[in-house]
Amino acid sequence: MPTPAQQVAFGRPAAVGGSFAGDRPTPPPRPLPPPPPEAVLRAFAPAESGARGLQEPPGGRPGRRRTATGPWWKADARSDPWRDPYAPAGLGGPAVYDDEAGQPGPLVVDAKGRRKLRLRDLSVRVSVLVVLAVLLVAAVGGGAGYLLTRTADETPLLAPGTQLNEVNEGVAREPGSVADIAERVTPTVVSIEVRLGEAGATGSGVVIDGENGYIVTNNHVISGADGVEGAEIRAVFFDGSGSAARIVGRDPASDIAVIKVEKPGLLTAALGSSDAVVVGDPVVAIGSPLGLASTVTSGIVSALDRPVRLSGEGSDTNAVISAVQTDAPINPGNSGGALVNGAGEVIGINTAIASLGGGSVGLGFAIPIDTARDIAEQLISTGQAVHASLGVNARSVTDGTRDGALVVNVEPDSPAAAAGIREQDVIIAVDGEPVGSSEELVVQVDAHEPGETIRIELVRGGSSTTVEATLEQA
Incomplete structure (x- = not known):
């Protein structure tokens, strides 16, 4: 129901009886269209005055059927009301279709609105063309399939003189890549073979003085041959040549040894600085794991200053090192080989692995x-x-909150005895550096020279005290 405001705005005035006011202006009459031009009359008007329908087709009377020259003319064209411009117009009934679907032509729409093709309404000519097209496609497809799948029995099995294609462009290897490092450093790493009668062992070494033939390796690699009659040590170089080697010196306390070969002109490895190494640096391990010479593996530095106790089987090695830890795969035979940084500099001598089954599990120490x-x-x-x-x-101990090295024995007349260190003391720091295990104590002491005085913090009877000790030569 309209509101009173809407009635005032849009309602019929009371004085008006119809839809429109009586004084509405009458529209002006429409002008009649001009007669057609003379050219149009000559082209389309009947040929004779008073005649009805269209003119005769060009060239004579209409034919009995449509042709290419007269596609719209048939014999009954003159009586076709749709062609007669004078035919009267009238409103007829709706269209009537002669089929049950109610739609003429070959395309019909069903009750669900889907368009379908009704084949019976196609002309014979169209049907023949469709059949021929299908047969042509089938013939072409079948022929192509036959040609592609047939067996060429006549082709010989062998083709003498065959040459396969080859890429001419070389592969670029960036400086500092593993391939670049391996190419530069591998010639400076040797395989070391130790023979003791019928037994033998292998390891690796690094040329540190090529002019004089000095090679550094691990003590546990060559210690078994020292002083043993008939023992042989042989260094095998990158080019496959070999040379007998002699022991220059070995140090069981650090697991380092030096051997010498009489082969001048060796390529010397570039020795870097381990102080410049940080965790995460890429590294390459080069050596002869499992007797496989010139093997290269890669990884990163996974830890630094890792205290590791070394005790080579069948060797007098008894050392604790502050190791460089890496995840580059290292296996038996890598010992004495090179751990190299991204600049191709040797930053460590591969020495040990952490393994549960005898092989590399991704943790190596140099x-x-x-x-x-x-x-x-x-x-x-x-x-x-x-x-x-x-x-x-000492041995490693902990009370749950603090770790340390428990003193289990003090040598008589030693620096420790002179400093007043007693058995059952727990050493917790050396020169302010924490000591959390017996291995760390050995590393801290070994970092000093004989004759140096160090401050040792220890716990005795529940209280902490600090003493000074002057180190002596081991």
Whole structure:
């Protein structure tokens, strides 16, 4: 129901009786269209005055059927009301279809609105064309399938002189890539073969002085041949040549040894600095794992300053090293080989692996090159290496909140005895550096030279105290 406001705005005025006011203006009459031009009359008007329908087709009377020249003319064209411009127009009934679907032509729409093709309404000519097209496609497809799948029995099995294609462009290897490092460093790494009668062992080594033939390796690789009659040590180089080697010196306390070959002109490895190494640096391990010479593996530095106790089986090695840990695969035979950084510099000597089944599980340990360089220089100079000693035996302990090294034995007249260290003392720091295990205590002491004085913090009877000890030569 309209509101009173809507009635006022849109309702019929009271004085108006119809839909429109009586004084509405009458529209002007429409002008009649102009007569057609003369040219149109000549082209389309009947030929005779008063005639009805269209003119005769060009060239004569209409034919009995449509042709290419007269496609719209038939014999009954003149009586076709749709062609007669004078035929009267009228409103007829709706269209009537002669089929049950109610739709003429070959395309019909069913009750669900789907369009379908009704084949019976197709002309014979269209049907023949469709059949021929299907047969043509089938023939072409069948012929192609036959040609592609037939067996060429006549082709010979062998083709003498056949040459396969070859890529001419070389593969670019970026400087610092594993391939680039391997190419530069592998010639400086040797395989070491040790023979003791019928038994033998293999390891690796790194050329540190090519002019004089010095090679650094692990003590546990060659210690079994030292002083044994008939024992042989042989170095096998990158080019496959070999040379007998002699032991220059070995150090069981660091697991470093140096051997010498009489083969001048060897390529010397570039020794880097382990102090510049950080966790995450890419590294490459090169050596002879499992006797497979010149093997290259890669990984990263996964930890630094990892205390690792070394005790080679069948060797007098008894060392604790502050190792460079890597996930580059290292296996037996890698010992004494090179751990190399991205610049191709040796930063460690591969020494040990952490394994549950005897093979590499992704954790390897290398002696830092700074330590290996110092020990090698001493061995080349004097045949032996010097280490500092505190004079205690200890084992790792913890009280749940603090770790340390429990002193289980103090050597008489040792620096520890002179400093007042007693058995059952727990050493927790050396020169302010925490000591969390017996291995860390050995590493901390070995980092100093004989004659140096160190401050040792220890726990005794529940209280902490600090003493000073002057180290002596081991």
